[in-house]
Amino acid sequence: MRVSWLAVIAACSGKPAPSADSNVTFVAFPASFQPFRTWTSFHSDGPADDGTFPPPVLGGRMQYINMLPPHGAKRFPTGTIIVEARDTGAILAAVKRGGNFNTGGALDWEWFGLAEDATTGAVSVQWRGITPPAGGYGGLPMEGCNDCHTSCGENNDYVCSPKLQLAGF
Numbered sequence: 001m002r003v004s005w006l007a008v009i010a011a012c013s014g015k016p017a018p019s020a021d022s023n024v025t026f027v028a029f030p031a032s033f034q035p036f037r038t039w040t041s042f043h044s045d046g047p048a049d050d051g052t053f054p055p056p057v058l059g060g061r062m063q064y065i066n067m068l069p070p071h072g073a074k075r076f077p078t079g080t081i082i083v084e085a086r087d088t089g090a091i092l093a094a095v096k097r098g099g100n101f102n103t104g105g106a107l108d109w110e111w112f113g114l115a116e117d118a119t120t121g122a123v124s125v126q127w128r129g130i131t132p133p134a135g136g137y138g139g140l141p142m143e144g145c146n147d148c149h150t151s152c153g154e155n156n157d158y159v160c161s162p163k164l165q166l167a168g169f
Helices: 006-012 147-152
Strands: 042-046 061-065 081-086 092-096 111-116 121-128
Touching: 092 147, 111 147
Parallel strands: none
Antiparallel strands: 042 061, 061 081, 081 092, 092 111, 111 121
């Protein structure tokens, strides 16, 4: 696996170096998430409660993205970070890691559970990887993120949000 040192240095600084190169790898660190409340944001009511989705997936949320994809993009660039702060208090994130990470699920995406200190606003990483730890996603007996995001499909690079559709950029 080829790792771009530029991407690794950018990850350490919290400022991703966007890349469409599938060989570039971006590794997120806690500092990568610190400014998420200053990023472009969208409110979403979440999916409709039609019995399809389990309760932890439902409900309102704010979605934050560190950089919008270029016009006409077919994929989100490596280094894209999407943070979802749910009305329930849960904070989840998806990072376009690249480097063929997560080949059995939403290709190139890494999932995160975050926490935000109510006093200082400091963001910490609670878990990360291709699946949450047991109970890490509302206690659901499923693969969590990959289950839903792979069903959203490759056409929007596994991003489910109606507000973050590649065709709209």
